[in-house]
Amino acid sequence: MENIDININGKVLSVKAESTILEAATANGIAIPTLCALKGIDSRASCRMCVVEVSGARVFQPACATKVSKGMAVNTDTDEIRQSRKTTLELLLSRHAVDCHHCLRIGNSKCDDLDPNFCEMCFFCDCVRDGFCELQALAREYQVDVLPYPQENIEQKIDVSTGSIIRNPNKCIKCRRCVDVCNEVQTVHNLSIINRGSSTKIVPEMDKSMKDSPCVQCGRCVDVCPTGSIFIKEHKDEAVYYAHKYGTDTAAFISSNVLKKLAELFRMDTPVMDAGLVVAGLRKIGMDYVYTDEVVNQLSAQDGKRALLKALDTEKETVIITDSYAAEKFVKQNFAKLAQKLVTYDSPQRIFAKNIKQTFARNQNPDFRLIAITEGGENAAEAYENKSVDFVIPARELYRIFLRTGVDPKQRKPLESDRFEVSRDVLPPMAFFAPVEWSMEKEIKQTEIVLNGKNMKAAISTNLGQAGVLLEQVQNGNSPYKVIRINA
Ligand code: SF4
Ligand code: SF4
Structure with a gap:
């Protein structure tokens, strides 16, 4: 693909001729905020957060939907642009149930003397995305200290019908990411956008509940949602309760796919958190048996091979x-x-459940709870519908558990995980x-x-x-x- 020269923030850059301003800026390390763009999906320019100043244009242009052209001059961060983005955020927040509203750091205070790490210690926010919400992060960055517009449409019914994937339309900012992923990537065509203006909403097919819709519970909409509008049901309270309960044993398995996310959440220098640290953290919380996924992945692969041969x-x-x-x-x-x-x-989750049940049956201790620490809505759905494990806890929820229990796995000495006995006949x-x-x-x-x-x-x-x-x-x-x- 041909390259052309454009000017971004006073710097001449060579960028791909077919790219959007957002792609060109990102490729050159210039951050432009967005709440709707997804790599690989044509932009809808729905959130208006990425507006920039483009030479020759009378009004700000959305960087995600504007193609570069030879000699184009772009400004991405002027006072006027920042004000426009701040107004956009204020409007988005007027239709978003701000469960973090009572927090001193957002919504009702101009305090700027708080410790930036304050939120790490706060126990009062209710939202599952508190601390990882893209909207909250931008509201902080753009200093949205008060909410100037009255809140509307924040009393809609929450859909808990599937028991594993929860939809809270009161927090939806209509960015359409979930719609695009469900339709264009997963091709399930369950989610769509209906109505206009302030009545716009995202709904499953025919406005049914998620349970009655064609949703297959893959959970990919959860992965891309920037707010707490679609999420996996949390189990942190039950998991901690059973970890402490006398007479009940808890067994957890840590899937490798959470270790990368944990390193990111804990702002570590390494790309992946050492599984031994997570084992140590979980043992400190009170989990009795902690396994990594190495053996269960191997056993699952063998099960697959056996089934395929047959x-x-x-x-x-x-x-x-x-x-x-x-x-x-x-x-x-x-x-x-x-x-x-x-x-x-x-799957590894089902293999884990089977092996633990065999082990516990042998030890004659039937009172136990199984916890899969893994990403993915399908794991949560499978656990809920087939009862293979009692709780599925994704990386973000585990991070919240560590914060709320005051256990910092980074500060612990890594521990060995438990191991299943594996037959030699593999x-x-x-x-x-x-x-x-x-x-x-x-x-x-x-x-x-x-x-x-x-x-x-x-x-x-x-x-x-x-x-x-x-x-x-x-x-x-x-x-x-x-x-x-x-x-x-
Ligand atoms: S869980 Fe999967 S199928 Fe269901 S709405 Fe989300 S993306 Fe679509
Ligand atoms: S549910 Fe989440 S991803 Fe979907 S439109 Fe609303 S905010 Fe965006």
């Missing part, structure tokens, strides 16, 4: 295999004919079944596997949109693959 014995066409709870729902909902041939195997590992990270990419990962001396063409989906493409090929009889592994 399926290959009888299946002449493409084998569709998954350990994903949401992907299974997606197939049943959208490809009913293929659902019969879907091969499933145990199959060699198979990379095809390694954990997969969700992506917003359209491109499908192709690979080759060798089983029983045969080379087979295979593919792995990293989101439901990709899964849909692969399943459609199978349905139409033109899949080039012998095996497809689908993930949500």
